[in-house]
Amino acid sequence: MTMKKKVIEVENLVKRFGHFTANDRLSFDVYEGEIFGFLGANGAGKTTAIRILSGLSSPTSGKVKVAGFDAGTQAEMIKRNIGYMCQKFSLYEDLTVRENIALYGGIYGLSRSEITERTAQLLDRLRFREYENKLISDLPLGLKQKLSFAVAVLHEPRIVFLDEPTGGVDPITRRQFWEMIYETAERGITIFVTTHYMDEAEYCDRISIMNDGRIVALDTPSNLKKQYNVSSVEEVFIKIARPAGS
């Protein structure tokens, strides 16, 4: 595997809110084209870290580089080079499929011809032709989620952040969704994903597990299972990640 080029570099990242330390000396790298799973119980500090990586918030101290730009000082440049899909569904319900694609294409600065071209590609790839002029509110959840992901990578970002992208979706759609993730990673787009489903964690190239603001494990799923002598990531998770406060 030739995944040596770093797209995310984090060294001693600390984020404090008053006396509360949400992120405590995080250090990790993510390589180009990698599917990086970011796990942790609720309140472990995942959301804070993602907000910093996506340029929404700046670190208290430490070095954070995303797509080669510094998260403290070059947040605007980071935003141009990443895609983002959050757990709440992020398309506009009262706009059509085509209008949503055009809107996000425009926001990310694609030209009109690029938007037309990529819209056509996207509709064909997802077999969405019959839905192109339907309102999002008329689509089933699974299709919305697929479209949402496709829109998040429409501008060919270096990295795409997926914050619990498959919440509330049936297993078949989840499987299809992960196929899309694999295809995208093969195109060289790095996937940074958080999830609550431990079977999904098994699909990642590498995973990190956070607990109480720290990263307590970081390796490939198979190495972690070997290390803790268990048969699934779920068991690894239960062994090391206590919910915050308990």
Add this chain to the structure above:
Amino acid sequence: MKRFLGFVKKEFRHIFRDYRTLFILFGIPIAEILIFGYAISMDIKNAGVAILDLSHDEVTEKLSGKILSSGFFKKSADLLSYEEIDQVLKKGKTKAVIVFEEGFGKRLIREGKASLSIIADGSEPNTATLVTNYTTAIVNDFNIEMAGSALNNALKIVPEVRMFYNPELKSYSMFVPGVITLILILVSALMTSVTITREKEFGTMEVLLVSPLKPVQIILGKVTPYFILSFINVLVILAMSWLVFGLPVKGSIILLLVESMLYILMSLSLGILISTVSSTMQQAIFISLVGLMLPTILLSGFIFPIENMPEVYDYLSLIMPPRYFITIIKSIMIKGTGLLYIWKETLVLILMTTVFIGISVRKFKVRLE
């Protein structure tokens, strides 16, 4: 800029696809104007008028006949003395009493001048105004006819209008300015706070914030359509108040429009402020309704004159932006005054706008941290 325009286009789509939004935007103002407009124009058909004729001569009979045959009025009673006026007005059927002084006809011919009193029931201000205006117009018409037929051109009947119960007719003059003030704060503050919190609630705000759009662009993109639509609303209300009420703008219409823009801007910044402190649409609606709509209706002088309020409310109304705008718009529309008389109120609105924008920007940043 292209990004921004695409974003504004999307916002317009949201508005035009949601019937409820469209209804609040245009349905309510038009309905309010029509309801008030038609309620008034129906009342003036066959309004009860009592006649107190102390002279009973040829001229008074001719004039009262002309008034009663105009189609606007219907005689409700013939009075014999001044004492009966109060009684007959209190009964409610009679909207006005027309009083011819003693020796009306003789005085008119001898002195060239006679006076007629119109005493109207001011507790129904809209009707009272219309009744007195119509009667005055009929009397003036009569003067012209007389001038044509009589040898002496200087013959003149002078109508004297008196209002019982509500001498200054507060609410009528307040109505159109009041509706504009209310609608603008409703559309601008309520709708923008709701549309911004909607993005928060649905999670799209997060996606927008992660995008290369700057927060300023997001906020401007969200409020620009509402600014434009609110302004169109002002034009629609002014046009309708002119067509339905016959209420023209006495002062400078440009000044009125500029002041309206300032007030829209103030309301929009209030809406943004509300959206930064509320995380759900319901919260935004609640704050807008209880915090803005009710005080606008109750404390701005729209319905209840500030002069009649207990002192506490008077002071309380000092912090309500609508109070200043009502004063401004009333001065321009009804009194026809210029900026010289309303610069203080204008300054207060500018100050308020600046403060609201300042706080919103700070809040918005804090939330991002």
